[in-house]
Amino acid sequence: MKIDHSLPLEYSTEENRLKILGFWIFLGAEIVLFSTLFAVYFTLQHNVGNGPAGSHIFELTPVMIETIVLLSSSFTIGLGVHAMRLGNKKAMMTFFGITLLLGLVFLGVEITEFVTYIHEGATMQTSAFLSALFTLLGTHGMHVTFGLLWGSAILMQVKKRGLTPETANKSFIFSLYWHFLDVVWIFIFSFVYLKGMM
Amino acid sequence: MKQLFPVPHVIGFVSSLLLSLIALIVVKFHLSFTMGMTILGVTALIQAALQLFLFMHVNENENKSALLTNIGYALFVGLVTIFGTLFAMMWGYQMI
Numbered sequence: 001m002k003i004d005h006s007l008p009l010e011y012s013t014e015e016n017r018l019k020i021l022g023f024w025i026f027l028g029a030e031i032v033l034f035s036t037l038f039a040v041y042f043t044l045q046h047n048v049g050n051g052p053a054g055s056h057i058f059e060l061t062p063v064m065i066e067t068i069v070l071l072s073s074s075f076t077i078g079l080g081v082h083a084m085r086l087g088n089k090k091a092m093m094t095f096f097g098i099t100l101l102l103g104l105v106f107l108g109v110e111i112t113e114f115v116t117y118i119h120e121g122a123t124m125q126t127s128a129f130l131s132a133l134f135t136l137l138g139t140h141g142m143h144v145t146f147g148l149l150w151g152s153a154i155l156m157q158v159k160k161r162g163l164t165p166e167t168a169n170k171s172f173i174f175s176l177y178w179h180f181l182d183v184v185w186i187f188i189f190s191f192v193y194l195k196g197m198m
Numbered sequence: 199m200k201q202l203f204p205v206p207h208v209i210g211f212v213s214s215l216l217l218s219l220i221a222l223i224v225v226k227f228h229l230s231f232t233m234g235m236t237i238l239g240v241t242a243l244i245q246a247a248l249q250l251f252l253f254m255h256v257n258e259n260e261n262k263s264a265l266l267t268n269i270g271y272a273l274f275v276g277l278v279t280i281f282g283t284l285f286a287m288m289w290g291y292q293m294i
Contacts, residue, residue, distance in 0.1 A: 011260075021261045028272030035276030039283035060225065067218050075211040078253040083202055091202050179249045186245045190221055190238040197225045198234050 008085050009168035016169040023173045027180050034184050037136045041192065044128040051126035054133070054196030062113050063193045066106050067185065073102035074182040077175045084171060089163050093155060096171065099178065100151045103144055110141050133192070140188060143181050150174060210252040217241045 003012045011017050045054065080095030114134075117123075124134040154174050158167045221241040224234040250256050250269075259265050 017260060020259065021265060024259075024265045025268055028268045031269070031272040031276050032279065035279045039280045042280065043283055043287045060222075064218075068215065071211070071214050071218065074214075074249065074253060075207065078207050078210075079202060079204075081255075082204055082207065086201065088202070176254055179253045183246045183249050186218075186242050186249075189218070190242040194221055194224050194238060195234070198229075198231070 003165060008172075009163060009165050010084075010172035012165045012168075016165055019169055020173060020176075023176055027176065030180060030184075034136075034139070034187075037132075037139055038187070038191070041132040041136050044132040045196075047128035049127035049129075051130055052120065052122050054129070054192075057117055057120060057122050058193050058196050059113075059116075060193075060197065062109050063189065066109050066113075067189050069102050069106045069109070070182050070185050073099045073106070074179055076102065077178050081172060081175045084163060084168055087163065089158065092163070092171070093158060096151065096155055096158075100148055100155070103148050103151070103178075107141065107144055107148070110137070110144075136188065136192065140181065140184055143184075147174070147178055147181060151178070206252060210248050214245050214248055217245050 002014065005012065011020065076095045077099040080092050080099060083091035083095055114137075117130075122130050124131050151174055154167070154170050158171060161167050218241070221238055223229070224237055229237070256262070256265060256269075
């Protein structure tokens with residue numbers, strides 16, 4: 001394995017560079033996946049049947065909390081990658097840890113929101129609008145849940161093995177995934193919630 | 199401690215929070231549909247670009263052109279999916 005010391009650890013071997021490129025290609029597929037779900041939502045959003053419309057069930061406060069928490073977690077993981085490039089393992093682990101905690105808070109608020117909807121009689125079976133809504137939000141939330149497990153596993157590995165080309169590469173790729181989820185959320189925040197409350 | 203918080207990251211974070219607040223205009227004031235969608239579109243796109251170029255370090259990759267082509271292609275397929283669906287299922291149908 002040839003290690004190029006002029007590059008950050010996560011890019012230092014050819015395999016690492018290819019893995020990063022490969023992950024970007026995966027993110028391209030994720031963009032298309034979420035696009036199909038947005039297309040379904042935009043098509044069905046007015047088909048509320050006997051159920052509530054978005055403007056009746058959406059509440060600004062939990063949505064703002066989710067947005068601020070996810071934006072902050074995107075910031076902290078950015079700082080984590082920056083600390084990793086400085087070779088500061090402790091700071092890197094702290095920032096990644098904070099990121100995962102914020103992810104957990106996001107998920108908690110989102111689950112509470114889902115429970116509230118269901119108590120208000122807005123379930124996935126109520127209308128086409130709600131089926132599309134829960135599918136879109138649920139797919140994003142599932143990605144966050146998976147991210148929490150993945151990120152925790154990477155943190156354990158960094159703790160055990162330290163910052164090596166391999167662990168740095170995994171951490172960097174995880175940061176790409178996390179930023180991507182933040183981008184998807186920005187579009188959900190804007191075109192599902194804010195548009196629904198307009 | 200200070201070097202752990204690089205200025206571009208802090209500025210990027212503060213701007214993304216500000217952009218989310220700006221987007222709230224569409225809920226707080228009565229705007230036309232077009233105006234509201236324009237504000238949401240612009241704020242969301244700037245935020246996405248911030249993430250992509252500042253936090254995801256798109257530009258530093260040695261395969262930058264392959265990477266941007268791939269993302270561009272994915273966005274193209276995504277947008278055609280969304281607007282093609284809207285065209286076939288909503289706009290076209292209602293026009294007839």
